[in-house]
Amino acid sequence: MEFVQTIQETKNIIKEWEKSGFTIGLVPTMGFLHEGHESLIKKAASENDKVVVSIFVNPIQFGPTEDLDTYPRNLDRDKKVCENAGTNLIFNPAPEEMYFDNAVTSVTVGELTNGLCGSKRPIHFQGVCTVVSKLFNIVTPDKAYFGEKDAQQLAVIKRMVRDLNFDIDIIGCPIVREEDGLAKSSRNTYLSDSERKAALVLNESLKLAKKALENGEVHASKLTHVISEKINSEPLAKIDYIEIVDSIDLKPVCKISSSILVAIAVYIGKTRLIDNFTWNTNDNK
Amino acid sequence: MEFVQTIQETKNIIKEWEKSGFTIGLVPTMGFLHEGHESLIKKAASENDKVVVSIFVNPIQFGPTEDLDTYPRNLDRDKKVCENAGTNLIFNPAPEEMYFDNAVTSVTVGELTNGLCGSKRPIHFQGVCTVVSKLFNIVTPDKAYFGEKDAQQLAVIKRMVRDLNFDIDIIGCPIVREEDGLAKSSRNTYLSDSERKAALVLNESLKLAKKALENGEVHASKLTHVISEKINSEPLAKIDYIEIVDSIDLKPVCKISSSILVAIAVYIGKTRLIDNFTWNTNDNK
Numbered sequence: 371m372e373f374v375q376t377i378q379e380t381k382n383i384i385k386e387w388e389k390s391g392f393t394i395g396l397v398p399t400m401g402f403l404h405e406g407h408e409s410l411i412k413k414a415a416s417e418n419d420k421v422v423v424s425i426f427v428n429p430i431q432f433g434p435t436e437d438l439d440t441y442p443r444n445l446d447r448d449k450k451v452c453e454n455a456g457t458n459l460i461f462n463p464a465p466e467e468m469y470f471d472n473a474v475t476s477v478t479v480g481e482l483t484n485g486l487c488g489s490k491r492p493i494h495f496q497g498v499c500t501v502v503s504k505l506f507n508i509v510t511p512d513k514a515y516f517g518e519k520d521a522q523q524l525a526v527i528k529r530m531v532r533d534l535n536f537d538i539d540i541i542g543c544p545i546v547r548e549e550d551g552l553a554k555s556s557r558n559t560y561l562s563d564s565e566r567k568a569a570l571v572l573n574e575s576l577k578l579a580k581k582a583l584e585n586g587e588v589h590a591s592k593l594t595h596v597i598s599e600k601i602n603s604e605p606l607a608k609i610d611y612i613e614i615v616d617s618i619d620l621k622p623v624c625k626i627s628s629s630i631l632v633a634i635a636v637y638i639g640k641t642r643l644i645d646n647f648t649w650n651t652n653d654n655k
Numbered sequence: 656m657e658f659v660q661t662i663q664e665t666k667n668i669i670k671e672w673e674k675s676g677f678t679i680g681l682v683p684t685m686g687f688l689h690e691g692h693e694s695l696i697k698k699a700a701s702e703n704d705k706v707v708v709s710i711f712v713n714p715i716q717f718g719p720t721e722d723l724d725t726y727p728r729n730l731d732r733d734k735k736v737c738e739n740a741g742t743n744l745i746f747n748p749a750p751e752e753m754y755f756d757n758a759v760t761s762v763t764v765g766e767l768t769n770g771l772c773g774s775k776r777p778i779h780f781q782g783v784c785t786v787v788s789k790l791f792n793i794v795t796p797d798k799a800y801f802g803e804k805d806a807q808q809l810a811v812i813k814r815m816v817r818d819l820n821f822d823i824d825i826i827g828c829p830i831v832r833e834e835d836g837l838a839k840s841s842r843n844t845y846l847s848d849s850e851r852k853a854a855l856v857l858n859e860s861l862k863l864a865k866k867a868l869e870n871g872e873v874h875a876s877k878l879t880h881v882i883s884e885k886i887n888s889e890p891l892a893k894i895d896y897i898e899i900v901d902s903i904d905l906k907p908v909c910k911i912s913s914s915i916l917v918a919i920a921v922y923i924g925k926t927r928l929i930d931n932f933t934w935n936t937n938d939n940k
Contacts, residue, residue, distance in 0.1 A: 377820060472904065474766045475784075475818035480759040499760075500819075507820040533760035534785075535662060535792040619757065 372459040392419035396511035401425040402442040402556040403451040406546040410515040415456030424461040431497025476500045479526045482620045486522045513539040521646045553645045560641040568606035569638045572645040575600035588626045590614035610635035657744040677704035681796035686710040687727040687841040688736040691831040695800040700741030709746040716782025762788045764811045767905045771807045798824040806931045838930045845926040853891035854923045857930040860885035873911045875899035895920035
């Protein structure tokens with residue numbers, strides 16, 4: 371496994387691989403890898419000749435009051451996870467390698483970034499789309515892998531790839547959960563013991579909503595109510611948003627008649643966690 | 656020479672070329688080709704195995720009051736110009752081929768697009784950067800060719816390519832002029848006979864500024880005065896802007912001490928024309 375910190379060296383290795391006709395899978399990450407990332411890397415390894423994992427805590431996708439400085443890091447462990455999961459190259463640039471002081475170019479995906487996390491984190495998706503565009507141009511992968519936990523990110527990246535004609539297949543991979551149901555996240559490490567228990571309320575509230583759908587509920591407002599009631603029953607939890615949206619264009623839906631995304635963001639103490647599921651009206655048939 | 660109207664067919668041909676190891680030069684145009692474009696195509700043909708010319712009047716770079724509907728077109732003549740200059744593939748998509756109805760992704764280059772044409776045409780450069788990004792992803796050229804007449808566009812594209820890590824060399828090519836000095840432009844066709852004569856004032860005013868620089872002038876305000884006095888002497892001409900800026904970051908300069916761009920936009924009747932020259936302080940040594 372190669373460990374590379376410069377753009378040029380990465381490009382050089384990629385060019386050699388392309389000359390040999392190898393297909394390339396990219397897994398963009400911010401490091402502090404968990405089993406969710408691992409599942410992306412393994413899937414990439416099963417579908418491509420070569421796998422690149424980028425590990426880069428991207429400063430421009432964090433707002434001024436967010437957790438850029440405290441975002442958890444453990445490069446030594448990340449290297450082991452990558453190696454074991456079948457990575458061929460880790461790309462781990464410093465921020466100054468990725469951004470010139472006078473960098474002024476950004477990629478934005480309108481509309482899809484207005485709601486959900488986009489409305490709470492106004493610069494977030496511009497930062498994500500810009501860095502992902504850069505990674506795509508540096509690594510030129512055939513396929514790129516993103517977790518379905520960041521459902522809005524996945525929808526936004528898919529739209530960006532379509533709109534800008536990137537010749538890359540975007541592969542979404544299922545949420546990986548702890549045994550008790552909490553979605554894996556690098557930010558789970560922020561939680562105290564009592565918060566860790568309280569965090570179960572995210573998945574549990576979604577399970578209630580799913581049950582309601584299975585029982586034939588078609589009103590988004592009822593689903594929202596089911597979820598909010600459950601979350602509000604947990605004293606350490608504070609709702610950031612509960613949204614029922616079309617799974618493709620992320621526009622809010624009132625009556626469930628197509629494929630929907632049920633997405634929530636909840637503060638557990640000071641830690642903001644997200645979770646979601648998608649539901650197709652055919653799922654009940 | 657291939658003439659292709661779909662993205663997929665273009666990609667297929669490009670992939671075959673890449674398999675054969677051919678280098679590819681791209682000349683993005685809006686058609687109605689003149690000797691300026693021809694010089695770009697010939698340069699591309701001399702430096703690459705294959706040359707792609709895109710002919711696409713890009714709707715998203717025109718403001719609502721601009722000349723999208725009347726922009727001159729002559730595809731038959733364009734094909735001949737392309738063939739004679741050494742083009743291998745013309746990519747001529749319809750607007751619906753390039754933009755889905757629900758396209759929402761855009762590429763912006765901040766700061767560099769605040770002044771000059773950017774301040775007069777607020778959505779222009781976002782439209783340019785977005786379509787050029789798309790063309791880069793579709794054609795994946797090794798080199799792309801742009802005229803120095805659109806000096807701000809050239810600086811903006813160079814910055815975009817650097818910031819987003821496109822692996823493409825951007826080649827600027829000198830302004831091609833009519834015998835009497837008017838910069839070649841597809842929009843020159845809008846001019847009446849008297850306007851055509853009046854339009855000479857653009858180049859003539861720039862020549863006066865250049866002479867002042869050669870004579871040691873270092874104050875931007877003096878250059879602006881020389882240019883505006885000349886343009887104002889022509890009754891059919893109306894100044895849109897006169898700007899003296901750093902040639903790389905396009906920030907206004909007061910005292911000339913580096914490489915500068917002297918750029919003007921002038922209405923001749925209803926037709927807006929641009930012209931410019933770059934000047935390096937070393938040019939006098």
